[in-house]
Amino acid sequence: MQKNIREVGITSWYINPAGKLDMDKLLKAFQEFYRENSEMWLEKFDYKEAGPHLLLMAFLQRVINGGGKINREMAVGTGRTDLLIEFNGERFVLELKLKRLPSARQKGLDQISRYLDTLGMTKGYLILFEIKPSSIIPWETRVKWEDISHQNKEITIVEM
Template identity: 90%
Template sequence: MYDNFNDDLRYVIDLGIIKDINNDIVFANEIYGEIIPRVLNFQLQKNIREQGTTSWYIKSNGKLDMDKLLKAFQEFYSENSEVWLERFDYKEAGPHLLLMAFLQRVINGGGRINREMAVGTGRTDLLIEFNGDKFVLELKLKRMPSARQKGLDQISRYLDTLGMTKGYLILFEIKPSSIIPWETRVKWEDISHQNKKITVVEM
C-alpha cells in the first residue's frame, strides 16, 4: 500500500537530499537547506508586495526592527493564511513556509537567514543576521497544550548554543479560526524564561 508521506520521505533520503539523524529528519547539507525552502515559498514571496518592503522595517540607524516585522506578519498571516495554506500538500509545513517567505522578502534587502529544520517535529529554528545584529526565532506548531512550554525550553537551549539571551518564539495555532477566532489567537508577550528574554508571538 502506498504511504504518501513515508514513501516520499524514503525517496528523498535515498536521493541524498535529506538524512535521518537520531530520528530527526534534516537537510543533508547547507545548500539543500537554503535552496529547498526558497523553492517551496517562491510563489509566496512573489505575492507578498507592500508588506515585504524592506525599508518599512529599518530603523533610523539602519538596524532591523524585528518587533515591527513580526507584528506586520501577524497581520498578514491573519488576513491571508487560510487561503494560502489550502495550497500546500503538507499543510502543517505551510505556516513555517509562509513566515520564511515573508522574512526572505524583507531580509533579502540586506541580511541572511540561517535555517535549522527538523522535518516532522513541528519546529524550525531560524537565525537571522542583518546589519551586524542577530535574531533567533523558534517556529512551532501548537499541536498540544504543552507546545508553548516546550517551545520556551527549546529556544532557551538554542540560545545557549549561540551564546545569546534574547529570542522570539513563534507559535502557530493549527485549529481553524472557526474554532479559535483570530481575535483571541493573535497574541504578543514578553517574558523571562531560564534567564532569557523571550518574546512569544502567537497567531
C-alpha cells in the same frame, strides 16, 4: 547603476533609526499578513507543518534580502533552530511551533532557551501557530504578543 532595496528606501519601514532590523515591527506586520492571508494559502499544503513555516520564510525573505540572510534549520549545539536571521551585524533566533498540544509553548520556550545559551545570546522569538481554523478559535483570541523572561532569557512569544 543598479541600487539595492535599502539604497532606494523601499524597506525603511522595518529598519530602526540606527539602521538595524526592527524584528518586533517585522513580526507584527507578519501577524497581520498571516491573519489576512493564511487560511487561503494553508489549505494548499498536504504537509500541514510546512505551511506556516513557508509563509513566514517567504514573508521574511523579501525583507532580509535587502541586507541580510536567513539560515534555516541551523545547527545549534545538539539541536537545530528553525530560523537564524543575520542582518547588519545582528542575529535573531526564531523557533516555530504548531500548537498541536498545550505543551507546545513550554517545549518551545525550553528549546529556544537552549539555542540562545549555545549561541551566547539572551533574546529570541517563539512563534506559535494555531492549527485549528478561525471558525473554532477566532483571530481576536489567537493573535497575541507577549514578552517574558524564561531561564534568564528575554523571549518574545508571537502567537497567531
